[in-house]
Every structure is written in C-alpha cells, then in structure tokens.
Amino acid sequence: MxxxxxxxxxxxxxxxxxxxxxxxxxxxxxxxxxxxxxxxxxxxxxxxxxxxxxxxxxxxxxxxxxxxxxxxxxxxxxxxxxxxxxxxxxxxxxxxxxxxxxxxxxxxxxxxxxxxxxxxxxxxxxxxxxxxxxxxxxxxxxxxxxxxxxxxxxxxxxxxxxxxRYRTVRDDWLAARRDLAERTARAREMAQEADRLKFGLDEIDAVAPQPGEDDALVEDIRRLSELDALREAAQLARAALAGGPEDDPSHEAASATHSVGQAKSGLEGTDDSALRALAERLGEALTTIADVASELGDYLSELPSDASTLETKLTRQGELRTLTRKYAADIDGVLQWARDARDRMVQLDVSEEALAGLERRVAELQTKVVAAAADLTKARTKxxxxxxxxxxDELSGLAMAGAEFTVSVAPLPARADDSAPLILPSGQPVHAGQHGVDAVEFGFAAHRGTELLPLHKxxxxxxxxxxxxxxxxxxxxxxxxxxxxxxxxxxxxxxxxxxxxxxxxxxxxxxxxxxxxxxxxxxxxxxxxxxxxxxxxxxxxxxxxxxxxxxxxxxxxxxxxxxxxxxxxxxxxxxxxxxxxxxxxxxx
CATH class of the missing domain: 3.40.50.300 (P-loop containing nucleotide triphosphate hydrolases)
Incomplete structure (x- = not known):
C-alpha cells in the first residue's frame, strides 16, 4: 500500500x-x-x-x-x-x-x-x-x-x-532443432573439425600425461643433475646427527644424538628444578634430531643409485613439451583441452546414427511442445x-447494458519466414512463440444489434x-x-x-x-x-x-x-x- x-x-x-x-x-x-x-x-x-x-x-x-x-x-x-x-x-x-x-x-x-x-x-x-x-x-x-x-x-x-511448462519444452525443442540444422548444414566442416580434434586427442592419449607431471619432472631432473652433491650433503648431515656407519664401534660417539643425550642425562641427575626443566627441553630437541635423521635416511634410500634415470626423465619431459607447445601452456591445460575436445566431439558427431538419433529427439520434443501448447490453449479457451x-456483466453495471465483450482464442498462423513453425495434429502450421501458439483478441459491440468488431476498431x-x-x-x-x-x-x-x-x-x-x-x-x-x-x-x-x-x-x-x-x-x-x-x- x-x-x-x-x-x-x-x-x-x-x-x-x-x-x-x-x-x-x-x-x-x-x-x-x-x-x-x-x-x-x-x-x-x-x-x-x-x-x-x-x-x-x-x-x-x-x-x-x-x-x-x-x-x-x-x-x-x-x-x-x-x-x-x-x-x-x-x-x-x-x-x-x-x-x-x-x-x-x-x-x-x-x-x-x-x-x-x-x-x-x-x-x-x-x-x-x-x-x-x-x-x-x-x-x-x-x-x-x-x-x-x-x-x-x-x-x-x-x-x-x-x-x-510449455516454455521449458519449447526451449529444448528449439535447441535440438538448431543442433540438427547445424549438423546437417555443416556436415563436411564439422567432420573436418572432428578429425582435427581426434588427432589431438590420440596424440595426448598416446603420451598419457598426468596432472602436474611437468612440474614434478622439473624437480626430479634437478635432483638427478646434482645427484652426487645431494647424496654427499645428506650423508654428512645424517652422520653429524646420528653418527657414522653402524659397523663402526664408535659410530655414535661424535653424533649430535650422543652429545645431546649425555647432556640431558646429566641434567636429569640433579635435584635442581631449573636444570631439570632444561633437560626436558633437550629431550624435545633430541626427538627433533632423531626425526630429521630418520627423514634423511629415507631421502638417501629414495635417491637413484646412479644418474642413468636422468636420461629417461629428460625423454619424458620432451614428450610433454611436445604437447604443451601445441595445446596449452602446461600439462594441466593440456588435460583441460582434451576434456573440452571430447565434449565438442559429441556435438560434432555427424554420423548417420547421430543424425538419426537427433531427428528422433526433435520429433519427441515436438510432440511434447504440441501437447503443452494444446493444454495452454484449452485453459485459455475455457x-x-x-x-x-x-x-x-460489469459493463452492464457501468451503464452499458447493451454492450457485449468477447475474448477469442485462435491459432497463431506461421509466417513464411517463421523460424519456429509448429505443426498441429490437424496439420495446420502455427507460430510457436514464447507465449504459446494462440492469438488472443478482444471483441466489442457498444450496443445490442451492432456488429461485433475488434476492440481497437x-x-x-x-x-x-x-x-x-x-x-x-x-x-x-x-x-x-x-x-x-x-x-x-x-x-x-x-x-x-x-x-x-x-x-x-x-x-x-x-x-x-x-x-x-x-x-x-x-x-x-x-x-x-x-x-x-x-x-x-x-x-x-x-x-x-x-x-x-x-x-x-x-x-x-x-x-x-x-x-x-x-x-x-x-x-x-x-x-x-x-x-x-x-x-x-x-x-x-
């Protein structure tokens, strides 16, 4: 209000x-x-x-x-x-x-x-x-x-x-009609585009790249290029933390683990609360040193025993670069191109089977549009x-007792240039517009006995x-x-x-x-x-x-x-x- x-x-x-x-x-x-x-x-x-x-x-x-x-x-x-x-x-x-x-x-x-x-x-x-x-x-x-x-x-x-409901099925019908018309009119062009996409997909499938593989290869190749230096650095660090080879009787004598352990034991043997608190902190450090030493051991065990793997990695990197030169800036982009290409291939299918299936879908949707339009027409007519x-009756109360008002509902004729003609079960072509297939017109006669004409006339x-x-x-x-x-x-x-x-x-x-x-x-x-x-x-x-x-x-x-x-x-x-x-x- x-x-x-x-x-x-x-x-x-x-x-x-x-x-x-x-x-x-x-x-x-x-x-x-x-x-x-x-x-x-x-x-x-x-x-x-x-x-x-x-x-x-x-x-x-x-x-x-x-x-x-x-x-x-x-x-x-x-x-x-x-x-x-x-x-x-x-x-x-x-x-x-x-x-x-x-x-x-x-x-x-x-x-x-x-x-x-x-x-x-x-x-x-x-x-x-x-x-x-x-x-x-x-x-x-x-x-x-x-x-x-x-x-x-x-x-x-x-x-x-x-x-x-009518608009929903009409939109689906028009989309299917456009798809069928495009595939039929551009069959040769679409077949050529499909061949180009298929060639690219075959090339990508042959290489079979994995998500993020190009970035992982860069890291692997860097390691392999510095294999000896990395192994030596890891071994020295592990020895400093955990000691030398186990067959050496004194392998722990000069290790950080041995030294920190001795310091911790010495502080724990006292009755002084401040020293015992420091001993607890050394215990935490000892745990960290042991964890780092263990991870260094794992790192060393995973390093290749020699640099022969480098050549294999470089070859694989070359294969991936062939794809990134053609299809995208990185491997993730290449994989996205492949997904898009497969989706597009479905739209480009101009085989007889695909066209026949699309024709069946258009016919099925047209039947649904006719039914929805008929339902709408029935409701309007009633x-x-x-x-x-x-x-x-209202006009009679407005001092127009002899007036007559009518509402007519008739099929909306299809035009020669109609982009959406619909054939009714009677065989009559009509325009399937956004609001249905009906032409609504108000008729009016001001006095009883006068000719009933459209309202605007x-x-x-x-x-x-x-x-x-x-x-x-x-x-x-x-x-x-x-x-x-x-x-x-x-x-x-x-x-x-x-x-x-x-x-x-x-x-x-x-x-x-x-x-x-x-x-x-x-x-x-x-x-x-x-x-x-x-x-x-x-x-x-x-x-x-x-x-x-x-x-x-x-x-x-x-x-x-x-x-x-x-x-x-x-x-x-x-x-x-x-x-x-x-x-x-x-x-x-």
Whole structure:
C-alpha cells in the first residue's frame, strides 16, 4: 500500500506531500493545477522515462519519494519483494515500510533509490511493479495491443504453471532443432573439425600425461643433475646427527644424538628444578634430531643409485613439451583441452546414427511442445468464455447494458519466414512463440444489434475507459493487496455512467487501495479520502495538495458540478450527491 508520496519541483508542484489510506482516494483540482503530477510521480517511481522538461522552472531537479507498506500483500508477493530488497541491498525503515525515490535532473541523468540505496531504474521498477498498478489513458491504448489482451486473459486463466511448462519444452525443442540444422548444414566442416580434434586427442592419449607431471619432472631432473652433491650433503648431515656407519664401534660417539643425550642425562641427575626443566627441553630437541635423521635416511634410500634415470626423465619431459607447445601452456591445460575436445566431439558427431538419433529427439520434443501448447490453449479457451461473460456483466453495471465483450482464442498462423513453425495434429502450421501458439483478441459491440468488431476498431475513448475498468474489477482477485491508480479513467463519460464508475471503483477499493484522478463529481463522491490540488496564490503559483474535510468536500464537489462552489444551490446539490454515494456504498 502507498502510504505517502512527496513531490518536489515536478511540473506545477513546488513542494507537496499527500498521505493515503486504505479504500478509495480521489484527487481533484482545476485544470492546470498539477493533479496529474501525482500520477506522473508514481510513473517515475515505476521506472518510467524521466523527462527533464517536467522539472519545474527555476529548479535544478525534481524529486519524487513514495513510502510503501507491504503487510497487506500475500505471502508470494511479499517473498518476491523481500528478494528484490535483499538483492538491491535495500533496507526497510524502522516501521517496516519501504521508501522508494526518483530524482530527475534538468541537465543530467535521473537517479533511483530503494530502501536508502542507489539502484538502477529497472530495480526500482521491479519493486513498484509488485505493489502498484498504474492505469492511465496510455494504458487504455496499450489495451488495444494483442500482447496486452493475451496477458489479461492469462491473468484471469491463471496459466502460469502451464505456460512455464510449455516454455521449458519449447526451449529444448528449439535447441535440438538448431543442433540438427547445424549438423546437417555443416556436415563436411564439422567432420573436418572432428578429425582435427581426434588427432589431438590420440596424440595426448598416446603420451598419457598426468596432472602436474611437468612440474614434478622439473624437480626430479634437478635432483638427478646434482645427484652426487645431494647424496654427499645428506650423508654428512645424517652422520653429524646420528653418527657414522653402524659397523663402526664408535659410530655414535661424535653424533649430535650422543652429545645431546649425555647432556640431558646429566641434567636429569640433579635435584635442581631449573636444570631439570632444561633437560626436558633437550629431550624435545633430541626427538627433533632423531626425526630429521630418520627423514634423511629415507631421502638417501629414495635417491637413484646412479644418474642413468636422468636420461629417461629428460625423454619424458620432451614428450610433454611436445604437447604443451601445441595445446596449452602446461600439462594441466593440456588435460583441460582434451576434456573440452571430447565434449565438442559429441556435438560434432555427424554420423548417420547421430543424425538419426537427433531427428528422433526433435520429433519427441515436438510432440511434447504440441501437447503443452494444446493444454495452454484449452485453459485459455475455457477462461475466455468466463472472462467474456464477467466483463460483459460489469459493463452492464457501468451503464452499458447493451454492450457485449468477447475474448477469442485462435491459432497463431506461421509466417513464411517463421523460424519456429509448429505443426498441429490437424496439420495446420502455427507460430510457436514464447507465449504459446494462440492469438488472443478482444471483441466489442457498444450496443445490442451492432456488429461485433475488434476492440481497437469499435470502442470510443469513454467506452474504452469503461472496458478497462470492467476488466480491472474482474481481474482484481489476481492482484489483491496492490495499489491501483487510475488517471482519468472516467474520460469521455458522464451522468449515470459516471455514477456507475464511482460505484465500481468503491467496490474495487474493498480489496485494494485505489487512487483515482478524476474530474467527475459523481466519482469523487464515492471517495473515502478526498484530496484536492490547489494552485498557489504566490508569485510562483506553486500547487499544493490538501486533504478535505466534509465541508470543504461539499464545496469542491459543487465546483466540479458547475463551478457553483459559493452558491447555496450548488452546495445543496453537492451534499445530496455525497449523501447518495455514502448511502449507496453502505447498502452495497
């Protein structure tokens, strides 16, 4: 829910703050006061295009800031919002609300903020899309587009699971088709590439290198090159620590082990605590000396008895260098090249068996795509009947008793240059698009007996406004808890139709927060909260937003009726309208 919006230097508004409650809020004001700037500000928070010409004259930038609460949203939407906030590094305010902001500079780029963090406009849009549904005259025009009509039907039909399954099998089918087409068209080229890879793999397999073997060989060759010097150094060190050859009766006499052992025994024979502590330290040193002497013995036993092994190691090193010159900088890289080559070989298999197997896979996946598409079409066709009836019934309540609204679902014909034609069981080729194989079209007839035509050919501006409102009322259950904003949804209507629009908006406000910019008193009378945008009296003529009490509301409704705000008859008419709307709302 939108609890507050603050606007600075946007259009006719210098600085204004508007607070919103649950239910139906209307925004009114004379032409030119800037009441639509509130909706413009919400479009900016929705990630809409930042127009520098909207910045108020004399200001360097415009700022829009909105505070949203999310406790009214369902668990699924709340989880999505939490994920958006976490991924953006955004934080909730102390009261749990989320502050979204957008600034538009006169000379530079716009900036977006979410939860105190600077974010891309797209991230801001992903948040506000979950909590705001904006409907203006441009949105009515979008309703003319086939993709918007299909999206509306899908909301009503709740086909998200079926659509996801269709897209998954379609992606697999298209990938298999591309693979088959590439192998068939590039068979000769791919066979040559496969031969080159096979030659390299055979050469690597013949050498059979081991991971890290080239580095190990360098160390081995270094040792073998200095074999005599290394053996002599190790022998001298071991003799110094552990003594000479064992067949020498005095082999331990001059060893470090013998000397340290004698020192340790001498200190242990005393009763002095300090000397005995030193004896313990000598015991630790004696253990270290014994360990080093043992490891030196192992080292000597592992050294080759002669340097003949060096030639074998050098030969092996030459074999490995042949591979590293051709395939990678080191042996680990060579082994990675081999793994990649084997994976690529699978893709390059253009044998008759491989192509036949791929053709079978394409056919199997096509069958799955046809089944998933048929399941989606069935759900849409069934829902189309329900949506047609529901919207037609709503139009009857909007003073269009003779109007008829239809939703048709037909196969989407394949084009001559179609890259993804799908053959249905009937033999008809259709376009397998991202959203299925269906063309959805809204039909409309304003009066009984008139020809039913596509919506974009048959509805006037006022009729289109009512069709959109009827659709929103019908689809409201799929977006429960969101804030719905209508800008001039009542354009082109009046009289009894205006009353019905106010009644429907009030009904919609039972499950949603609804904000409406209107010029019709019949609509404004149904509001739970009435805000008015007034032009200022100062030199800069800045507009302000005021919340009206009952008496001010009567005066504003009288002005909207016929500019009769100061007359007794105008106020009486306005009060009558207000009382009638309240009575109607309570009765409903």
């Amino acid at each position: 939108l609890s507050e919006i603050r606007i600075e230097a946007l259009g006719a508004i210098s600085t204004a703050t508007a607070e919103f409650d649950q239910g139906l809020t209307v925004l009114t004001g004379e032409t030119g006061t800037g009441k639509t700037m509130v909706v413009t500000g919400l479009h900016l928070l929705g990630g809409g295009r930042a127009d520098a010409t909207r910045v108020r004259t004399g200001a360097n930038r415009a700022v829009v800031e909105g505070r949203f609460t999310t406790t009214e949203l369902g668990d699924g939407v709340a989880a999505v919002i939490d994920e958006i906030l976490d991924s953006s590094g955004a934080e909730r305010d102390d009261d749990g609300s989320v502050i979204a902001a957008r600034s538009v500079s006169r000379d530079g780029p716009s900036r977006a903020y979410l939860g105190g963090r600077s974010v891309p406009a797209k991230s801001l849009s992903s948040f506000t899309t979950e909590v705001l549904a904006l409907h203006g005259q441009n949105d009515q025009l979008r309703l003319m587009r086939p993709d918007e009509q299909r999206a509306a039907l899908d909301r009503f039909a709740d086909v998200e699971t079926k659509l996801k 829902a189309a009947k329900g949506l047609s009836k529901a919207v037609t 048959s509805a006037s501006g006022g009729e289109l406004s009512r069709v959109m409102l009827a659709l929103e009322v019908v689809l409201a259950a799929s977006a429960q808890g969101t804030t719905m904003v209508f800008d001039e949804v009542d354009a082109g209507v009046g009289g009894r139709a205006a009353v019905q629009i106010g009644r429907r908006l009030a009904r919609l406000a039972r499950t949603h927060q609804v904000i409406v910019v209107t010029h019709l008193p019949q609509v404004a009378a149904y509001a739970d909260v009435h805000l008015v945008v007034d032009s200022g009296n100062g030199r800069n003529k800045a507009s302000v937003v005021r919340r009206l009490d009952d008496e001010d509301r009567v005066a504003e409704l009288a002005r909207m009726l016929a500019g009769l705000g100061e007359s007794d008859s105008g106020r009486a008419h306005a009060r009558e309208l207000l009382d009638a709307a309240r009575s109607d709302a309570n009765a409903g």
